[in-house]
Amino acid sequence: MRTVGLWATALPILVAAALTLLAATPEADTPSYTASADLVRPDNYREWIYLSSGMDMSYSPLAMGHHMFTNVFVPQAAYREFLKSGRWPDRTMFVVEERMASSKGSINKVGQFQTDLMGIGVEVKDEKRFSERWAYFNFDEGTKSASTNPKSACWQCHEDHAAVEHSFVQFYPTLKPVAQKFGTYKDR
Amino acid sequence: MRTVGLWATALPILVAAALTLLAATPEADTPSYTASADLVRPDNYREWIYLSSGMDMSYSPLAMGHHMFTNVFVPQAAYREFLKSGRWPDRTMFVVEERMASSKGSINKVGQFQTDLMGIGVEVKDEKRFSERWAYFNFDEGTKSASTNPKSACWQCHEDHAAVEHSFVQFYPTLKPVAQKFGTYKDR
Numbered sequence: 001m002r003t004v005g006l007w008a009t010a011l012p013i014l015v016a017a018a019l020t021l022l023a024a025t026p027e028a029d030t031p032s033y034t035a036s037a038d039l040v041r042p043d044n045y046r047e048w049i050y051l052s053s054g055m056d057m058s059y060s061p062l063a064m065g066h067h068m069f070t071n072v073f074v075p076q077a078a079y080r081e082f083l084k085s086g087r088w089p090d091r092t093m094f095v096v097e098e099r100m101a102s103s104k105g106s107i108n109k110v111g112q113f114q115t116d117l118m119g120i121g122v123e124v125k126d127e128k129r130f131s132e133r134w135a136y137f138n139f140d141e142g143t144k145s146a147s148t149n150p151k152s153a154c155w156q157c158h159e160d161h162a163a164v165e166h167s168f169v170q171f172y173p174t175l176k177p178v179a180q181k182f183g184t185y186k187d188r
Numbered sequence: 189m190r191t192v193g194l195w196a197t198a199l200p201i202l203v204a205a206a207l208t209l210l211a212a213t214p215e216a217d218t219p220s221y222t223a224s225a226d227l228v229r230p231d232n233y234r235e236w237i238y239l240s241s242g243m244d245m246s247y248s249p250l251a252m253g254h255h256m257f258t259n260v261f262v263p264q265a266a267y268r269e270f271l272k273s274g275r276w277p278d279r280t281m282f283v284v285e286e287r288m289a290s291s292k293g294s295i296n297k298v299g300q301f302q303t304d305l306m307g308i309g310v311e312v313k314d315e316k317r318f319s320e321r322w323a324y325f326n327f328d329e330g331t332k333s334a335s336t337n338p339k340s341a342c343w344q345c346h347e348d349h350a351a352v353e354h355s356f357v358q359f360y361p362t363l364k365p366v367a368q369k370f371g372t373y374k375d376r
Contacts, residue, residue: 111244
């Protein structure tokens, strides 16, 4: 009876803990598709793990007409798996967020800070769904779902130039040594 | 007996869930001090919530001799409290991470990406410990603990110019509308 009493006390606490834990592992961190096979926009990416930012980065020599930041995020579970293996688990999503840059504002005198959202790009590894394993999507603010970009738009460049699988780990300073340790890093 | 049997099955699962949950709420997300009252460096800040980045930002008109990114992070629990109230809970820590910028590397042609860590600054709200409520610390790579910066170095500027309490929410685009909604935003 004493043991049962202890369980009776502990059980509601443990159930609550388990439910909280389940809630902390949201479905939104893996890709979700509409009936017409479009990717649903991941809305909680700002609560994922931050990988790095670039400013005005371009792989062609033509610069843009305005300043822009790009911030890259990946879900916690995928990040933790990468730390253990140097590889991305199936159904990993990456978000690259584009934000306008501003120089004059408040007390800032020099350099640039981030302001309005311009859009997001999403890279998805989904080996069962995509014959090329990786697919790419773009969302403007307000877009709720998007179809896959043509292969020539993003896929080919990631295939040819990304350091780890299709991810540009050469530009993510905390992940580069991890991939190098596990031998998954290609010098590109 | 049948109920006890169910509990016997469920208990180990629930205990495991509870332990995982506890592990996911690390002490490292609140300030910790040495015996000599120095702040212990928060080592897991890259797994906190990312607020924003700047590039070459300066509050004086003199630019630096090199390019530098600054990335700002805050613990999950403090972030969630801010979303609910527009205020920072006591014992919130902020980390601003300084990273070198590079333009030429891999396939990049234009703009800047982040490379080596230069150091971190930590801002702490700890109302019981600091008579001025907020305190500021700097860590080089390898520094394990640090004493408080003089008040003139950071505290006064945050006191005079930060938009929400001592935090520069004017430069964190996702938090600015939250603070404005709760009426905690000062136009500065």
